[in-house]
Amino acid sequence: MTIEKPYLLFLGDAPDQLAAKTATGIADWRPEWCVGQLRLPGCGADTGLKDVDVAEALRLGAKTLVIGVVNSGGFMPDTWTDAICDALAQGLDLASGLHGRLQDFPAINEAAVKHGRNLHDLRHSEQEFTTGKGQKRTGKRLLTVGTDCSCGKKYTALAIEKAMRARGMKADFCATGQTGVLIAERGAAIDAVIADFISGAAEWLSPDNDADHWDLIEGQGSLFHASYAGVSLGLMHGAQPDLLVLCHEPTRTHMRGLPHYPIPDLADCIALNLANARLTNPAVRMLGVSVNTSALSDAAAADYLAEISAKLSLPCLDVMRGGADGLLDHL
């Protein structure tokens, strides 16, 4: 079932920008699909799109309210229910990437049924997965991995897709999370798959392809994140990447959601990722480091990139400042 566009992005009471990463991802990569954002009191996030209410969004042609907030575990706070039911009543469909199914929230299901609206659960694929087989597949694969969650893995894969296509290369972004699925209009939310089938789902996402075709696979979590490392590793083995790109946010002081866990050293992170990835692709190598320098000045960003590039002997860049060509030059 296709999710009808354009979208009104729902930010709820997201406490900070990272909590609204589904909304900002769509706004950054598919702004032409969005009429604006809907925020509740206390919201600390901003996509940069204009604030509109449901009535105005409808006048602008909106068809679907997209829940653009993620939280640990992907649950739906009660504080959102009234605003969401109101949007359904006024005429919008609803799309969500939360773990819980929309139809399992009685008020929301009732409003959808009463007003004849569609509910889209992005984390619940109709696809039936099996266990991974670990067989080598044709075509080339690049997986973005991270020092942490929410540090640029999706943006990096999308930027590499853009740069490869600009060079006339065959390249497809492979979405593994709800935001990526909304942007690519295909993929699977790998963290919502039954644990036994993680790598099988990743194999399904990136099947045999032309020898010169690149699948640019959106990584999830981090091998250094105590909550999500299992998902990261299962995805890695299903992806069987030829290349890794390590994504990093240099101002983060601890792992996202885990104040007692420090951000790993970049060299340690590269070593552990390669050590694990060699299981399904002994020829895997680290292409470079993609740094989210949005919190740094131009000068500080340039200094930081030069410093870690010298230390790691790898190309290090910010794909949002000038694109991913600096990585492709080292293919």
Add this chain to the structure above:
Amino acid sequence: MTIEKPYLLFLGDAPDQLAAKTATGIADWRPEWCVGQLRLPGCGADTGLKDVDVAEALRLGAKTLVIGVVNSGGFMPDTWTDAICDALAQGLDLASGLHGRLQDFPAINEAAVKHGRNLHDLRHSEQEFTTGKGQKRTGKRLLTVGTDCSCGKKYTALAIEKAMRARGMKADFCATGQTGVLIAERGAAIDAVIADFISGAAEWLSPDNDADHWDLIEGQGSLFHASYAGVSLGLMHGAQPDLLVLCHEPTRTHMRGLPHYPIPDLADCIALNLANARLTNPAVRMLGVSVNTSALSDAAAADYLAEISAKLSLPCLDVMRGGADGLLDHL
């Protein structure tokens, strides 16, 4: 809902002994709960219990038919349906550790409803899990890890529980798979949890405890198994083990179900397990190697254990030949 004992163990047409590992696990550790085994033509497995039909099992007091076969992905072959429905009709409840829910198989659900029997899905916990938090917990934890699937992780944890209890130590086996849950009558099938919640489920399984209490956590899969490494890693991070015991089957020629993947070198396997486990417990160490020597003669087993013990500088033993005391001596 309690699963009523005693059991009739259903082996179906399991092609080999390993495929019937749920049945053999129950027969080996809880023989007093079993009245016999039920096998279909072509079955290549044998628990050592006597073959009985449903009528005889009922005369022996059987209350529940336990599906004792696992297959990759945990699906139910059509060839089993008639025998299972017949058992329900004659008076047995049914318990299964397959991924699919019993009530979703129309013929089985219909027979259960018609005859008033209970269906138990061991892989589907009523428990709602959340993401792992990575917080240090009180008490001590030992996790069994493997060079491969089905190589002795459950038996090793159970043997260590037995040896610790014999010494008067506080120790509990923590089941993470359907067979373990049947043996322990508690636990959770970790491979059936939503991927995002693997480590959270493992944290739930092994909560805070007395400082001198050991949770002996049944490992799953292997960090070297392309299909299941994500589950193994998520379980490891939720377990936060103080000690690892590496389990190994020395006559295996390739990874279970993956003929194109060799069994890893023991030293490499120890190194990668420790490298990953240090994330959530920097003090983790490898206690020893538990070798399933059932395919070797006494002399060959002794030679093999002496050889790898010298090479790895670790205690190496077969817990099914003399118990786990040789590990406890190195605590």
